[in-house]
Amino acid sequence: MRVQLNFKSGVPVYLQIVEQVKAAVAAGSLRPDEALPSVRVLAEELRVNRNTVARAYGELAVQGVVTNEAGRGCFIRDRGQPLRKDARRALLTEPVDALLVQAHHLRIPPAELLDLIQERLRLLEQRKEKENQS
Amino acid sequence: MTDPTPAIDVQNLVRRFGAVDAVHGLSLSVAPGRCYGLFGRNGAGKTTTIKCLLNLLRPDAGSVRLFGHDPAVDEVAVKSRLSYVPDQVAFYPWHRIRDWFDYLAAFRHEWNHEQERALLKRFDLDEHRRVTTLSRGEKMQVALIGAICPGPELLILDEPTSGLDPLVRREFIRAVIGSFQEWDPERRTVFVSTHLITEFEGLIDEFSVIDRGRTVHTLEADTARARFGRLRARWSDIPGPIALEGALQVRQTGREVEVTADGNLDDLERQLRARGPELLTREALTLEEIFLAIATPREGRA
Structure with a gap:
């Protein structure tokens, strides 16, 4: 897993780490029972405060993405269905709305936006397949 | 705690x-x-x-x-x-x-x-x-x-x-x-x-x-990056002078305008959009850019 921070995104640093770990899990580059780098290692690599990484890992644990095992580290959780489907859909509503607004401002018509989503989905699937083969 | x-x-x-x-x-x-x-x-x-x-x-x-x-x-x-x-x-x-x-x-x-x-x-x-x-x-x-x-x-x-x-x-x-x-x-x-x-x-x-010798600003880093931002707009023709309310800095070069602001980016974005630009982008400022926006003499201030 490679975390890349973008200080020009305006997104809090700990949230960027949370989002990228979740993306890595969704893409299959982090699998259940795999360990996240230790707080020290990731903090040093990214040159961020340890407390920031610790906060990100705490948030990932709260969201049920990882389990935090004292003294051993953080591990990706194998989660069947941690939340009910409607709850999971509700969580996605906000980012989807933000995307729709952004698309409107960029003058991307709905059909083109849907195409783009399809294209990104295909790419993610391809990456997943590659990860599974390697 | x-x-x-x-x-x-x-x-x-x-x-x-x-x-x-x-x-x-x-x-x-x-x-x-x-x-x-x-x-x-x-x-x-x-x-x-x-x-x-x-x-x-x-x-x-x-x-x-x-x-x-x-x-x-x-x-x-x-x-x-x-x-x-x-x-x-x-x-x-x-x-x-x-x-x-x-x-x-x-x-x-x-x-x-x-x-x-x-x-x-x-x-x-x-x-x-x-x-x-x-x-x-x-x-x-x-x-x-x-x-x-x-x-x-x-x-x-x-x-x-x-x-x-x-x-x-x-x-x-x-x-x-x-x-x-x-x-x-x-x-x-x-x-x-x-x-x-x-x-x-x-x-x-x-x-x-x-x-x-004085504190000009004290901010949380994440809050600062969420608050300070820069808008860039470009028009297909030279748009004439752009007057904006409440920007820290407005810099106009030909068809492009660059606006640096603290907090009221949504409002400024609306003001720019009303002039019908062909391109409009928005990004947060890094801490260094925020420092420059705050600490330099504000030439070209709107």
């Missing part, structure tokens, strides 16, 4: 040199466990402020408290809990690195030899080398090891990375993260004065921009 006593608390600090007010009513407070940046141009009062924290200079007015103590009254109690790395480290020329560490350790309650070994190895330094043979970067590394090994709660760095090459800078910051914060990171406070802000972007939780 956190210790309510700030690691550093400065209120209305004034320090004059003759007729010059180097620090003129500066206030700031640093909670334990934070990494706090003090940003300012040369001559803004950064080093004078730090010297007042360390009781190397007496304030003319105002109060300075470290861990709740006045450093001028409880000097030993305060200094035993902190380490200071100045921008230019003075060594005894006859010392080898080993002698220097032994000398420092003699003043301290504790000295972490394991950490010392690990850091010497990390920086590829031989303890038998004479301090006079060290490069500027190596001197800073030795000073940092000397600052970390006593296990202080507060690490004060004054322009620690200026004059170092980019690789040495990175390693310096990584060592601060890896070693200084090794135990109880929520109790280990870093106070760093710098104008090389980019290097410390990720490490800084909170910062003050000071100018002419």
Whole structure:
């Protein structure tokens, strides 16, 4: 897993780490029972405060993405269905709305936006397949 | 949750040199466990402020408290809990690195030899080398090891990375993260004065921009990046002069306009969009860009 921070995104640093770990899990580059780098290692690599990484890992644990095992580290959780489907859909509503607004401002018509989503989905699937083969 | 006593608390600090007010009513407070940046141009009062924290200079007015103590009254109690790395480290020329560490350790309650070994190895330094043979970067590394090994709660760095090459800078910051914060990171406070802000972007939780001895802004880093932003708009034809309400800076070159703002980006974006640009982008500012937007004379201000 490679975390890349973008200080020009305006997104809090700990949230960027949370989002990228979740993306890595969704893409299959982090699998259940795999360990996240230790707080020290990731903090040093990214040159961020340890407390920031610790906060990100705490948030990932709260969201049920990882389990935090004292003294051993953080591990990706194998989660069947941690939340009910409607709850999971509700969580996605906000980012989807933000995307729709952004698309409107960029003058991307709905059909083109849907195409783009399809294209990104295909790419993610391809990456997943590659990860599974390697 | 956190210790309510700030690691550093400065209120209305004034320090004059003759007729010059180097620090003129500066206030700031640093909670334990934070990494706090003090940003300012040369001559803004950064080093004078730090010297007042360390009781190397007496304030003319105002109060300075470290861990709740006045450093001028409880000097030993305060200094035993902190380490200071100045921008230019003075060594005894006859010392080898080993002698220097032994000398420092003699003043301290504790000295972490394991950490010392690990850091010497990390920086590829031989303890038998004479301090006079060290490069500027190596001197800073030795000073940092000397600052970390006593296990202080507060690490004060004054322009620690200026004059170092980019690789040495990175390693310096990584060592601060890896070693200084090794135990109880929520109790280990870093106070760093710098104008090389980019290097410390990720490490800084909170910062003050000071100018002419006063605090101009104190902000959380994440909040600041969410608040300060830049809009860029481009038109297919030269749009004529663009007047905008409430921007920090508006710069127009031909068909393009660049707007820097603090907080009211949505409103400014609407104002720009109303003029029908062919392209409009928006990005957050980095801490360095925020510093530049706040600290420079505001030519071209709308």
